[in-house]
Amino acid sequence: xxxxxxxxxxxxxxxxxxxxxxxxxxxxxxxxxxxxxxxxxxxxxxxxxxxxxxxxxxxxxxxxxxxxxxxxxxxxxxxxxxxxxxxxxxxxxxxxxxxxxxxxxxxxxxxxxxxx
Numbered sequence: 304x305x306x307x308x309x310x311x312x313x314x315x316x317x318x319x320x321x322x323x324x325x326x327x328x329x330x331x332x333x334x335x336x337x338x339x340x341x342x343x344x345x346x347x348x349x350x351x352x353x354x355x356x357x358x359x360x361x362x363x364x365x366x367x368x369x370x371x372x373x374x375x376x377x378x379x380x381x382x383x384x385x386x387x388x389x390x391x392x393x394x395x396x397x398x399x400x401x402x403x404x405x406x407x408x409x410x411x412x413x414x415x416x417x418x419x
Contacts, residue, residue: 373381401415 397415404411
């Protein structure tokens with residue numbers, strides 16, 4: 304084979320490789336831009352939500368400790384606060400469960416009934 308054939312062969316291989324990379328790059332760019340547009344649409348759709356969305360079953364209290372104050376509190380105080388808050392959350396859930404079962408006409412569980 305003549306020497307110029309090898310030059311043409313390598314030029315063709317490099318051109319095809321360049322064409323493949325440009326095609327893949329273009330497809331990747333199109334997918335990226337479509338993702339960016341969808342993300343922008345999602346941002347517009349969810350920007351209408353209120354910033355203070357209710358995500359908890361516990362109402363926020365006004366006398367809440369400052370963030371970072373737990374570092375300087377005693378372990379006994381933190382344990383007491385944790386157990387108190389846990390009992391409060393359990394009681395709120397129990398009341399909701401009793402109310403829900405009462406609305407549906409379902410029988411109440413014995414450990415949910417208050418004996419007061």
